[in-house]
Amino acid sequence: MIEKLLNKKVIWLLLIFLAAAGLRLAGPYLQETFFAHRQFLISGPELYGHYKSDELVYNFTAKSILEGRGISLKADEVVATEKGYYDEKLVRFLDETYRLRGKQDKTDPGYWHHNLIPPLYSAFLALVYFLFGVKTLAYFIPQVILGALTCLIIYFIAQELFDDKVAMVACLAAAFYPELVLWSYMIRPEILYIFLLTAGLLLVIKGNKYSNIFLIVAGGTILGLASLTRITLLLFFPLLVIWQFWFAEKKKMILTAVLLLSLLLVLVPWAVRNYIVFNEFTFFTNEVSVVLVDHMPLEKIENSRSPSAFLGQFYNYFIGDPGGYFYHSLGRLVTYLSPFTPGMDKFAKIYKFIGWLVIFPAGFIGIVLSVLKAWRRSSLLILFIAYYIAVHSATCVDIGLVYRYPIIPLMGIFAAYAYVSFISWYLSNKKIGAAG
Secondary structure, three states: OHHHHHHHHHHHHHHHHHHHHHHHHHHHHHHHHHHOOOOOOOEOHHHHHOOOOHHHHHHHHHHHHHOOOOOEEEHHHHHHHHOOOOOHHHHHHHHHHHHHOOEEOOOOOOEEEOOOOOOHHHHHHHHHHHHHOOEHHHHHHHHHHHHHHHHHHHHHHHHHHOOHHHHHHHHHHHHHOHHHHHHHHOOOOHHHHHHHHHHHHHHHHHHHHHOOHHHHHHHHHHHHHHHOOOHHHHHHHHHHHHHHHHHOOOOHHHHHHHHHHHHHHHHHHHHHHHHHHHOOOOOOOHHHHHHHOOOOOHHHOOOOOOHHHHHHHHHHHHHHOHHHHHHHHHHHHHHHHOOOOOOOOHHHHHHHHHHHHHHHHHHHHHHHHHHHHHOOOOHHHHHHHHHHHHHHHHOOOOOOOHHHHHHHHHHHHHHHHHHHHHHHHHHHHHHHHHHO
16 A cells, blocks of 8 residues: 555656656747747857846856866957847946956956856856757756756655645646746756755755754755855855754754855865955855945946955945835835736736745745744744845845745745645535534
């Protein structure tokens, strides 16, 4: 009987994985060809400059890695591509950014070493281009697979925290959520980041359940890699270490120490590289300059090679107008938790609103229910969601709400818990009513 149930569960998970992969293949294709009327498959050097915004930085950095130039950009090449997308004022600012925030390569002055972004996603792109050639399918298929695997990871996280019913609903939510489906096509780090983030959280949760040092080390290592994909995660690590010390019931000191050490061992090489290139030992990237977005006009942001310089600018702004800062942060909080922003097109507003309506209200209800019933068990996920909402409300919110994507599958777990709890309550009361 148990073997039969296990086989049934494996079949269901396999079907969900295939459905998630199929949606991630078909959804972006339909969006690009039928709705946006753009070419879907690109091959050769044209691929590097086919996109815009942050995608150019990730893609051209991958190109530099393949050329043996490390984490760098050929500034003229990138700027020439951006002229087709941005106005002259912004192009000048970006050109200045690549040069002033970078360090010129001594052997080839056309290249500028940078820490504009964390290194892992560009390294991922360079690897898949090296293996499969410079073409859309080289990165798209791996991202489809990673996105589908994330759905299974969500199942196992929800199973650890709640039960099989909640896990199955959460897995389905992750598989069908529109933004997670469509983002698989983008040359942006979110798909890789969410995969690493959820895998790391799962291993830490399991490591604490079994007081297993190896699982904690694996979880810390993967979370460290996740922070080298999205630097936003970096400030969560002190909270994570404190949580580990508080949560562990056995081997408290050992588990906390190995978690901290595993995080540092992943991050230190990046900090050493920054010290060698920029003479600043820092885990941060120049992405910290986004704290100035929405606060200061472009012409007032002083470009620097040092992430600490941008934090200094932000500190001066905050000291000068703390009331205005908190007022803007409140506005960003509302935007971050809203279904859509004015910058979205009409079609995006429709599917994003539907996804938001299904997951977010129920997700917050599920968080409240879990706090009332089993808050310690779900405390790590709640801590991460609270941190992520706070850090993006305090800094910058993207007009497409892409910075919200990492919490969507985790909110899906709590939404699933709320739905299953309501259905169980309804059926229980119905049964009592029928018996009475």
